[in-house]
Amino acid sequence: MKWYRAILIGSLLSIAGIFILASKNENGDMNSISMYFALFLLPVLGINVLNGIYLLLLNKLENKTGKILLSLVPIGILTILSFKKDLTIQGIDGSLTFVTTVTAIALGLTNLYWIISLFKRRPANLL
Numbered sequence: 001m002k003w004y005r006a007i008l009i010g011s012l013l014s015i016a017g018i019f020i021l022a023s024k025n026e027n028g029d030m031n032s033i034s035m036y037f038a039l040f041l042l043p044v045l046g047i048n049v050l051n052g053i054y055l056l057l058l059n060k061l062e063n064k065t066g067k068i069l070l071s072l073v074p075i076g077i078l079t080i081l082s083f084k085k086d087l088t089i090q091g092i093d094g095s096l097t098f099v100t101t102v103t104a105i106a107l108g109l110t111n112l113y114w115i116i117s118l119f120k121r122r123p124a125n126l127l
Helices: 003-025 030-058 064-071 073-082 097-120
Strands: none
Touching: 003 030, 003 097, 030 064, 030 073, 030 097, 064 073, 064 097, 073 097
16 A cells, blocks of 8 residues: 555544544534534644655565554554543643544554555566
8 A cells, every 4th residue: 555545544534533533522513523623633634644654664664574563553652642631732722632542543444454455465477
């Protein structure tokens, strides 16, 4: 899978995740849901771009087991951060536990698809 496809899939899953989790948290209030998009869309998309670049760098490895294990590292870090009660950064208004939860789910599905695509590659014909 190409790196830009991973960014696209992760971004679409993140946008859907923001909408689903925000509507669950706010009981369907569209004004509050749009505020979630205003606050958290840029950090989520930034993390997706970083994950796409990370997967591009992982493609340069030869060992498939190493690729698989290293692709799970960002998901593990985001999952651990999503369990913190109060995760704030001074420049962003609001708790970032929502961002880590949404991106852990989206990147988990994206990287799972990337891992599956590793095994579907066929070797080039030598003839």
